[in-house]
Amino acid sequence: MKRIAIIIMLAFAVLSNCKKGSKDYVSTRIKPGVWHIEDTVDKTVHDSMYLVEGGKTAALIDTGMGKGDLAGYVKSLTKLPVIVLISHGHRDHTGQASQFPVIYFPMDDAFFKPPFELTAAKELSDGQKIDLGGRILEVIAVPGHTPGSVVFLDGQTRMLFSGDAIGSSYVWMHIKGALPLQSYLNSVRKLESRKSDFDFIYGGHFYQSAYKPLTSSYVTDMRIVIEKVLNGEIAGIPYNIGDPGGLSATYASATVIYNPKLLYGEARSDH
Numbered sequence: 001m002k003r004i005a006i007i008i009m010l011a012f013a014v015l016s017n018c019k020k021g022s023k024d025y026v027s028t029r030i031k032p033g034v035w036h037i038e039d040t041v042d043k044t045v046h047d048s049m050y051l052v053e054g055g056k057t058a059a060l061i062d063t064g065m066g067k068g069d070l071a072g073y074v075k076s077l078t079k080l081p082v083i084v085l086i087s088h089g090h091r092d093h094t095g096q097a098s099q100f101p102v103i104y105f106p107m108d109d110a111f112f113k114p115p116f117e118l119t120a121a122k123e124l125s126d127g128q129k130i131d132l133g134g135r136i137l138e139v140i141a142v143p144g145h146t147p148g149s150v151v152f153l154d155g156q157t158r159m160l161f162s163g164d165a166i167g168s169s170y171v172w173m174h175i176k177g178a179l180p181l182q183s184y185l186n187s188v189r190k191l192e193s194r195k196s197d198f199d200f201i202y203g204g205h206f207y208q209s210a211y212k213p214l215t216s217s218y219v220t221d222m223r224i225v226i227e228k229v230l231n232g233e234i235a236g237i238p239y240n241i242g243d244p245g246g247l248s249a250t251y252a253s254a255t256v257i258y259n260p261k262l263l264y265g266e267a268r269s270d271h
């Protein structure tokens with residue numbers, strides 16, 4: 001009997017780690033209290049969300065672009081009240097946020113006009129600490145992909161949730177609203193100075209890294225590839241997705257797509 005009980009317990013443990021799907025979403029528990037959730041609305045986008053449970057509150061990092069009942073789906077994963085943390089203003093990260101009562105948003109991205117009431121949203125800013133009850137998410141501003149891009153550091157599990165600011169396996173810096181590459185280099189250098197605080201990076205399009213987290217050395221690779229582009233050591237090759245005119249440059253694990261006409265300066269590009 002004891003053996004049967006152990007087998008049942010093991011089966012339950014395996015099942016609770018399994019993918020959980022619905023018509024609109026699929027999720028995987030990647031650590032105790034942490035889920036990766038993906039919209040299935042558009043197979044070409046694969047936008048990622050992360051649900052992180054603290055002792056009192058759960059945070060949903062980004063809200064995809066689907067049209068399903070995301071709040072209902074999240075309720076099937078956690079019993080805790082849920083707050084939404086938005087990594088940046090692009091529509092594939094803000095799509096279903098209005099289903100939740102509490103939204104934190106980096107206001108430097110307000111010009112993207114996210115689909116919720118901005119005046120009711122709370123600001124996200126560099127150095128802010130979001131206390132989920134025994135689990136703290138630190139906000140680190142990494143402007144570049146957008147002016148307001150932030151990442152969230154879970155110091156307890158040494159995980160970094162990065163939106164599109166850095167990682168999955170490439171970063172789009174050639175699209176409308178992105179900052180000059182030099183500005184992004186400053187952000188990556190700042191993040192690199194925090195490298196000892198995290199082991200793994202979970203990006204905003206997790207499929208890009210084949211659903212495997214990147215390591216913190218990716219940040220160093222990204223800093224190096226940008227430096228090599230700016231000092232002329234690497235000439236990018238044409239990249240034809242997103243806005244026109246992008247060039248792709250790679251060093252080790254990191255790839256950046258950049259606009260050769262927008263290399264230097266601190267100013268915002270075009271908004």
Ligand SMILES: [Zn+2]
Nearest residue numbers: 088090145164
């Ligand atoms: Zn984006």
